[in-house]
Amino acid sequence: MTGPLETGAPVLELRGVTKRFPGVVALDDVSIEVRPHEVVGLIGENGAGKSTLLKILSGVYQQDEGELLVRGAPARFRGPRDAARAGIGTVHQEQSLVGSVSVAENLLLGAEGRSVRGGFYRWSDLNARARAQLAKIGSAISPTARVNTLTFAQRQMIEVVKAISVEDLPDRTVDAEPVVVFDEPTSVLAGEDLETLFAQIERLRTRASIIFVSHRLDEVLRISDRVYVLKDGRCVAEREPGAVDTQELYRLMVGRASTGQYYREDEQGTFDSTTADADEVLGADGLSLRGRFADVSFSVRRGEVLGIAGVLGSGREDLCRAIFGAEPLDGGELRVGGKRVRFRTPADAVRAGVGYVPAERRFEGVAMGMSVAENILLADSSAVSAGPFAVPSKRAALVKQWIERLRVRTPDPGTDVATLSGGNQQKVVLAKWLSSPRLRVLVLDHPTRGLDVGAKEDVYRFVREMCGQGLAIVLLSDTLEETIALSHRVLVMRDGRVAAHFDAAPGAKPTQVDLVEQMV
Amino acid sequence: MSTVPVSSSATATPVSPAPARSPRRLIAAVPAIVLVVLVLAVATQRPAFLSATSLRTLLEGTAPLLLLALGQTFVILTGGIDLSGAVLASFGTVLLALWLPVGGPLGAAAVLLALSLAGALNGLVCAYAQIPSFVVTLGTMGLWSGVALAVSGSSTISITKGYDTIFWLRDLRVAGLPVSAIMAIGAVLLAAVLMRVLSKGRSLHAMGLAERATQMSGGRTFRLRILAFALSGLCAGLAAMVLAASQFSGAPSLADSLQLPSIAAVVVGGTVITGGIGGPLRTLVGALLVVVLRVGMSVAGVPPSFEQIVYGTVIVAAVALTLDRRRVDIVK
């Protein structure tokens, strides 16, 4: 067991850590250190590598290259339990508490030890241990309270206690203060709860070292002693909050040589703003959904790409799903082709000519277990039917046409779509919508997520082609770069409202910094 | 960001069919093979089994089971289950006994309609309240069983007047086969053909395999669910007609004992309980298997009281073998 260190030496260190996935390098030679009683902030765009880094720290992933050092000694985590035993506790985004039992039971789940003798619970003992753990952060929450009676903020406190309690594990490999990792803890907190969290972190720092990850720059800067900036899997900068301004941070986060060629910007058409309403394909006035977004208005014309930028919690995903009828709308008006519409289910939207390429490709995009051909014909087979009857020859021809046109690599149209690569599956999803003659609007929700460069290029090419044919597109993208390059106009959403509206004609594009400023 | 370029611009070069398909085809053939083996096994012990008369009797008795199993197939394809099918059929015989004397053919049509609506109600509650089908159909099983008892006064009602509306199911024969059996097999074939030729014929399969993706592609799964259960109700109605004709009466528990065998028939035929795979033709094989199994048991000298044990074991074994485990991560 490793013991406490001399002051100043890092409690946790990553040296040259690299992690690869098929087609992409998520982390590239990243080196980071955390010193005792320090709060280290991690910032970066979506896809910068923050989440991968945290997963390596919490033992979910293992690095391909580089070292992980805990208190100076190299460590190799084969799973989350190893990380916990090494004194690294994570407060996750998704809560990991069981609502049906008490706080104490949750805190000591799997580690009841002597509080359970011969199968019988010794409640007084269990509750006393829980109370001791809760006291570490000065929480007054009762250990006997059932977790599903607690508020969200209270439950988060319990998560914090759980994270710190890694220091009490009986089989711990490191006998010292823990490292607590906060993964986007504030995305759903506000006001008083937020202040409480910050106060807790301050208290925590006297008995632990902390890593704080958030996309809310102001919060990270407020609480951290040092900040690392991640971009494209690399650690590009290390700063102290006092010695940096937000503008510089934005530039560090997103600044990139614009690769207009990659996105075929030369193929992007221009729009005359005076003919704004004439060609409107998709229009919205004051759309709202309680708790998700409010008062969103926009207009998309034939052949136009509207990009919507925003961070987690901005409401942009829910907005897009609401446009497709996958989420309800509390208020506002939605128009397709100038006509007011009301979508109770996606089926209504599809009939009105709206398509949706979902972010969750495996569950919502492709129908796993069905063939490529069946998938392509899933949304609309009216063009290849004679009344209610299928016309097999026409079906086969249509499928073949789109497989070739989108270059879907599959041995046979009858193969199970589940055997295809992610990129090819995405192409099948696109083929499904594009093969429908009544398609007028296509919503793309993170369309290039998990795709390799070649597949991405293909998607960009299709987007340009589709616009050329008069299709209107709403685009949600992982990266600002993609959003700016592909869109004619960009909407920025923050906390459920439209924060800004940019024109993005070729040659007159906003910079990423412009966008980020509005997003956070 | 350094990436590993994988060019996907090469044209799709045809390669031999993916191996994933052949094992599936093989598994689908197993029930048919077992059926043939079983028939042969029985025939060697009792050669009379293969005689025309014997086979006719076999098929005649299979009709109600086959019809109920067909209805069940529609529901199981979507991933659900209908525990109320047999009870609805029983209720149907009671209704026939009461309405045939009054309305003749109209009475029969009314019964079919009523049972289809009852089935649709199952589907509606499932889809609207979003509660599991086994709960809903467990509940409606109780509901209709109670109603059947109340309406019939807990007794059998003979059908004398009005019987001529359905007599032909029992007495009319084509090539020696009673019309009831022909109707049942015909219904199965019709269903199979429709699923093949209709543009939306595979909708139930799609729901069973990937309901969320189907929804997100514009599939009207709400209506499809109601349709599947309505078809199950309709099949229960047809089964009721056949039963009423062969028994000359209606009784509140007449078809109840067919519930388990009908599920067995579907599952043993190769339609997967999680949905999406299988169909009416497989159910035909399954129903024949169940019936031949019964004959086989008596030929082998197994007392009829063992029937339930056999059905139970067969169901569990068939489900265990055909279950698509990849798609079930949390089993409740």
Added chain:
Amino acid sequence: MNTAVTTRATTGSPTAVPLGRRVLDAGPVLALVLLVVVFSLATSRFFTLPNAASIANQAAILLVLATGATFVILLGGVDLSIEGVMATSSLVTVLLAANDRNGNHLGYVAVLVGTAVGALFGLVNGLLHTRLKIPSFMVTLGTGAIGIGIATVLFGGQPPQLLDDGLRAWGTERIAGMPRLVIIAVAVLALGYLIQKFTRIGRYILVIGGDEQIARLAGVSVARYKLYAFVLAGTASGLAGAMASTQLGVGDVQVGSGQLFATITAVVVGGTALTGGRGGVPQTLVGVLLISVLANGLILVGIDPSIQRSVQGVVIVAAIAATAWTQRHRLRVIK
């Protein structure tokens, strides 16, 4: 500066316990009180001691069954084999005790064996479910049929009569006005409550029903505790079968007829959610009383007993629909 619109508190709430949840929790008790009041007003025969004893008598076996079933339902599963297990246990018990078919007279040991048979069924159910990953309703549908089948074989065409007076007394005699079986039922209830509140088996069953994934990640042996739940349910069914035999005086395949319905209705109506993780033994007690009072009251008021089943059927669906109502969503996939 725009005020934030997003309040994505998924399952939390600003106040400690939302009003809606409180109403839901208190619902069954209120319903019970309501029923008692309504029936007392409707007929004078309801609110009497002999009637209470009659209700208790009917409720005794149901209580035993429902207590066992609660553990499986808390997991999110279901046990449909109740009637089959009762049947087999009933035949086994009677055939081992003093009866008119053979020379056995094992007395109380017969009851023990009958109960153990139930436990065995539970074990099989649990193993098939956890090892082969077959949904619990499917497994128990099958084993229930097997149970009926075994009982049918043992039955042999004529019900074996139970001749053991000691055992018969349990089914027919009373102590202080209350049927003896009620005492057993109360003991089982107490045991069930003990298990749920104080033992690892009970607590882990609640955890697994609440969130199986989290349980697994915490290192809980999920399969093992699921197995325990089914064994508990099976044991209860076995005991109930023996109890029913002492009441009827015979071993019968139909001994559990109608109990499956009543049991599931009682558990669900009492407040234990079919999805698991919510509810428990005390709630089941309320549910059992509700069902028994309802059944008794309806008969006293003169309603056709066959309607009983219909009412129970509707009640099951309504109760589950009510508890699951808030989770409805456009795209929710429920099979």
